[in-house]
Every structure is written in C-alpha cells, then in structure tokens.
Amino acid sequence: MRKAGIVLVLLLVLAGINYSIFRTEQVLESGQEVILELAPVDPRSLMQGDYMALRFALGNEVQRALWKQRDAAGEKPDDSSMPPLTGRVVVVLDKQDVARFVALDSGQTLAAGQLRLEYRLRHGSVQFATNAFFFQEGSGQQYEAARYGLFRVSESGQPYLTHMLDEKLETIGKTRNLTAGVKD
Known part of the structure; x- marks a missing residue:
C-alpha cells in the first residue's frame, strides 16, 4: 500500500x-507579442561569457512610479529601502508592438489596446521575466546590436523572453523554436 x-x-x-x-x-x-526597449547596461556586464545582462527602459519607468508612490505615502523613496516585490504594470502597445508605460496596475479596468505585464523588483532593479539573455558560445558579438527584447505574454501578464531584436525590430541570431524543436 x-x-x-x-x-x-x-x-x-x-x-x-x-x-x-x-x-x-x-x-x-x-501568447501576445510585446516588445520592450532595452535600457543602457554597465558595459562591463553587457557581455559576460555566454549571456548578456538585461535592463529594460520600461523597468526604469516602473521604478520611478514606485518611488513616486512611496514618496506620496511619506516613505523615503530609494533603492536600498525598496523591499522585493512582484507586481504588474499597465502598458499600451504602439504600432510596432513596443510597450509604453501607462500606470502601475491597481486593478483598474483596461482601456482598448492596454495589457498587464508582471514585473519583479529585486535588489532595486525592475525585471521582466529575466535579467539575462543566454546565447550560444561564440555568438555574442551579433547580440551587441540588440536594442529590444521580444516577449510572449500569457493572459495573466507573465512575460517570456523569446528573442533579441535590433534597432529595426529584426530578430538577431538564430534561436531554437521551443515549441516545435526546430531552428528558425
């Protein structure tokens, strides 16, 4: 038994x-395709081995909104006092599917064209899905042209990073298609 x-x-x-x-x-x-613009990263951590450190411009806007929210509540808004948290942000997609900040999610009804994205605040940094993009050994140089991250987003707002894009929003490199198991 x-x-x-x-x-x-x-x-x-x-x-x-x-x-x-x-x-x-x-x-x-x-899932819904959403593109997030990369934010500048410390050049020393841009390429570390077979991955690149990631930060997104939308994360910077979320962080400013969190600081403003804490300041309005009478709390000192700095990175060191921000506890780890998970939340959602409301974004709107432009004509090229690039996400633009609307507001922190407070359960409000979404307007047409808006959607929610989950984020995590860790060590004073806002992250969407991941803070790194891994690539095949020896192929790092091509990813130096990365300006955007392409995500697929679930209905609940959870983003999954699938590709890096250049300034023309074209896919960089060849990545394995996870669902079909074949090369793009």
Whole structure:
C-alpha cells in the first residue's frame, strides 16, 4: 500500500510538471507579442561569457512610479529601502508592438489596446521575466546590436523572453523554436 501511495504522488508531481511545461509552450506559441526597449547596461556586464545582462527602459519607468508612490505615502523613496516585490504594470502597445508605460496596475479596468505585464523588483532593479539573455558560445558579438527584447505574454501578464531584436525590430541570431524543436 505504501509503494502505491509513493507511485501515486510521483505520478501527480510528474503530471503537474508536464502541465506547467504545456502551458508555457502554449504561451510561447500563441501568447501576445510585446516588445520592450532595452535600457543602457554597465558595459562591463553587457557581455559576460555566454549571456548578456538585461535592463529594460520600461523597468526604469516602473521604478520611478514606485518611488513616486512611496514618496506620496511619506516613505523615503530609494533603492536600498525598496523591499522585493512582484507586481504588474499597465502598458499600451504602439504600432510596432513596443510597450509604453501607462500606470502601475491597481486593478483598474483596461482601456482598448492596454495589457498587464508582471514585473519583479529585486535588489532595486525592475525585471521582466529575466535579467539575462543566454546565447550560444561564440555568438555574442551579433547580440551587441540588440536594442529590444521580444516577449510572449500569457493572459495573466507573465512575460517570456523569446528573442533579441535590433534597432529595426529584426530578430538577431538564430534561436531554437521551443515549441516545435526546430531552428528558425
């Protein structure tokens, strides 16, 4: 009886993991496309091995709005006093699907063309999905032209970084298509 219980628990865990993978693949295949503009990063951390450090301009706007919100509440608005948090921001997409800041999400009704994006505030920095983009060894030079990150966003607002884009919004490099398992 004990072995049957262990097997049942193991099957439930595996089913949960597979369902999570399936949901992520669905977002990567059919989620809303959103483009975020990169913000300048310390050049020493731009290329560190086989990845590049990322910051997004939208993150800077979210951070300013958080500071303003804390200042209005009478709290000292600085990076060192900002506790880690997870939140959502309301954005609107321009004609090229580049996200523009509207407001911090307070549960308001969204206007036409607006959507919510999840963010995380960690160590005084706002992050969307990740703070790094990994690439194949030896291919880092082509990513120096990166100016935007292309995300697929779930209905709940969770972003998944899929590609880096240049100033013309064209995909940089070849990345593996996670849902089909073939090269782009």
